[in-house]
Amino acid sequence: MKVYNPKNIKEALTYLGGKDTHILAGGTDLIVRIKDRDIYPKSIVNIKMLHLDYIKINGDFIKVGALTSVETLYRSEIINTYAPVLSDAVGKMGSPQIRNLGTIGGNIANASPAADTVPPLFVLNAGITLKSRRGKRAVAIGEFFTGPGENIIERDEFITEVVFKKMESDEVWFFKKLGQRKALTIAKISLAFGGRLSGRKLNEVSIALGAVASTVIYAKRTADFLNSKRLTRDVIDVVSKIIQKEIEPITDIRSTVEYRRKMAGALLKQGLLDIMYSVIARQS
């Protein structure tokens, strides 16, 4: 096995394209997969030295380098202020040791249906920047995944950046995750919610779910139902049933169809009730 340690992106791209070439970012998944003989890389391209560890504000947008660690995201004032839904999700991710090594680019590239950063990035409608010797392209996160562990990255490409719009003050959000236990857990189901609120009326609603399908998915019908609705107990009761009908989860080692359906409804209801009550509290 050959390991390349390129000093810049241009050099890194010259090593990509081979069938058994893997990219080493944080290593928290790759090194375990090699140990488990799940993959046999001929070469590894370590992208640690490419200066892709940054969080920048660019006008209305936030740009996050692919090598930014989970811990850095969690500690970031910028993420906390302008992408609180992502900040909340990374706060619920992994152990301290994993958070120090694991990267946002790696979490996306691995394409786990249970990846914790992905539902918030769906709600933020993030763009993923990919570079190759052929040039660069941006892909919407909603079009990025094709199956468990599968995505649209070509062999000669890698993720360099994640870009999304700043959230504004009229935006409401929440992120909910259920696992076996609180720390170090893989989601049985996760749900990210974003939308705009004027008075008690919702608009531009976006809902993404993790671990209920072969990739993270949007619950589009459920979101459409909520658009231009006033938040009331009745609406919340109805929508928590709609989401259960919209999703098609499976039973696997972590959970069952029935549990995932029920919890999708429960998590949505809980989050929406919290929003409704805080609006009522503000108005009274």
Added chain:
Amino acid sequence: MQIEVKINGVLKKLETSPGERLLDLLRRKGYKSVKRGCEEGECGACSIILEGKLVKSCLIFAPQVSGHSIITLEGLSPKGELHPIQRAFLEEGAVQCGFCTPGMILAAKVLLDKNPHPSEKEIKEAISGNLCRCTGYVKIVKAIKRVGETLNKNV
């Protein structure tokens, strides 16, 4: 291939290979406090401190730490004298089989270096990536708290 790495304050030149994990290199070189546990990043027994951050050495290739500085448990008591955290673990009976202890103590060190008087919640978060299968967490948390209190008295 040869790498240069500062281990417990001493610059070392070590022979390794591109695919050797840091865990294997350290154990091969006699740093036996670094335990081989699950080898998949779950248990925390192989934890070390890399540039001030707690990481798991089973998830890092040895050449990745070339030019960097790491601390293993051996570095806490270079002259054989117990570090205050080690003493607190002994005094509180926070050690049962001892397998998780090096990782626990390093997790405690990273926490206490930044936050000398942590709350119980902060302690639990700091050791959340370290499993104790004797399930002795209560005394471990107590020991870490005790270090905070002892430091307080010394001030």
